[in-house]
Amino acid sequence: MPRLIFLGAPGAGKGTQAKLTADLCSIPHISTGDILRAAVANQTPLGIQAKSYMDRGDLVPDQLVVALIQERLNNADAQDGWILDGFPRNVLQAEFLDSLLNQIEQPYDYVVNLEVPDDVLASRMLERGRTDDTEEVIHNRLKVYREQTSPLIDFYTKRKKLAVVDGNQLVEKVTMDLKKLI
């Protein structure tokens, strides 16, 4: 079963497509954003530490997210394929992931970058109406993406692992393109 990493700016439809693709392949959809939101809702120690960063649209400190992903990838259900959505978010996390996957002998197959133009991203985020989707926070999340996450496009291109999918199409068409890729 495939091991895939989904990249893409906030609002690119990464969560929707990662979930659809994971269901299609019957593998877990591992979204650090979903896990963190659940932790915030349940007021766990992780959630309490992560909340203020998330409310601002900043990245949660690496050591918290890295511990979370390490634990999640050790789960029994994650031993035969998965889709990572929202992790890694910067070069340090990507380097950590490389060494973790090496260590547990679970190499990823490739990294999917869902490409969507900037103006479409902001309007999509405003439409979904999440509590961390106010205009100011959206602006910051896009800035954080450009500064910290977009260098990963280069990181994975250099490793010859990047697959680009046009995310600016109907949801069904994007899903079809992803299916072809797998």
Ligand code: AMP
């Ligand atoms: P997402 O649902 O992927 O857009 O994530 C929502 C929020 O969770 C982000 O704005 C970050 O504050 C936090 N978050 C999710 N994944 C990560 C990560 N890999 N590293 C740091 N913060 C993250």
